[in-house]
Amino acid sequence: MATPPSFWPAPDTPWQLASDLVAVINAELTKPVPRGISKLDRHNLLQRRLADLGGHLGYASKIEVQTGYRKLKRSGRFDVVWTPLGKGLSIIFEIDSCWRSESLLKLGRVREDAFKLWIYYGQRPFPLEPVEPGFRRLNILRIEPWRLGVKDGRRVVSLEPGRWSEALYPRRVPRNSSVPRRS
Numbered sequence: 001m002a003t004p005p006s007f008w009p010a011p012d013t014p015w016q017l018a019s020d021l022v023a024v025i026n027a028e029l030t031k032p033v034p035r036g037i038s039k040l041d042r043h044n045l046l047q048r049r050l051a052d053l054g055g056h057l058g059y060a061s062k063i064e065v066q067t068g069y070r071k072l073k074r075s076g077r078f079d080v081v082w083t084p085l086g087k088g089l090s091i092i093f094e095i096d097s098c099w100r101s102e103s104l105l106k107l108g109r110v111r112e113d114a115f116k117l118w119i120y121y122g123q124r125p126f127p128l129e130p131v132e133p134g135f136r137r138l139n140i141l142r143i144e145p146w147r148l149g150v151k152d153g154r155r156v157v158s159l160e161p162g163r164w165s166e167a168l169y170p171r172r173v174p175r176n177s178s179v180p181r182r183s
Contacts, residue, residue: 006142010116011129015137017091017115021057022141028053029119033149039097042148046095046119047079054082059091067106076106081114090114097150098122108134121145 007026009016028049033042047063054061059082067076080093092114094103099122107116121143130136 006144008140008142010137010139012133012136015115015139017117017139022117022139024057025050025053025117025119026141026143030143030147035149037149042150043079043095043097046148050080050093050095050119054080054091057082058086059084065092076102078106092116093119095119096122097145104135104138107138108132110134110137112137115139117141119143121148121150 007019007022009019029046031049033045037045051061051063062081062083064077064079065081067078078092079095082091082093084090090113092107092110094100094107094117096103096118097120099120103118107118110116116137117139119141123145130138
């Protein structure tokens with residue numbers, strides 16, 4: 001099976017998902033979607049397809065897995081998590097129809113014990129190469145919206161590369177800055 005043309009592997013090579021696995025995921029998610037399906041139903045359908053596929057591939061699959069701190073809330077959830085039944089690393093998935101900073105931050109903050117795949121079916125093309133270490137371990141699969149039953153042309157979207165969200169790791173104020181010290 002050929003790797004989808006809009007798969008961007010993680011810039012850090014050890015964290016790249018195998019292209020044949022990504023091709024299988026793409027083939028499963030792009031199976032025909034019922035007409036007139038709502039955005040929430042589409043998201044739930046993609047989650048179920050991904051969870052079922054994980055089970056067929058020998059992973060324990062869970063939907064809506066609790067995660068740690070988020071930007072504005074104390075906790076969030078990953079859409080799907082595959083945990084290997086034997087040796088290996090888990091794979092964490094987020095599914096979005098738009099460029100969501102919250103999803104990027106959740107995935108970017110995952111420790112180095114899991115692969116990360118962001119499934120994105122929005123309009124923006126390839127993002128610029130990230131600098132932050134957490135984003136450099138992120139794999140992105142962009143599925144053309146029409147393949148999931150999303151109508152094209154609902155609104156005009158400029159096709160610019162996606163911006164990465166704020167830094168994952170806060171920077172310290174330089175020692176020679178003019179920030180007043182507390183007494």
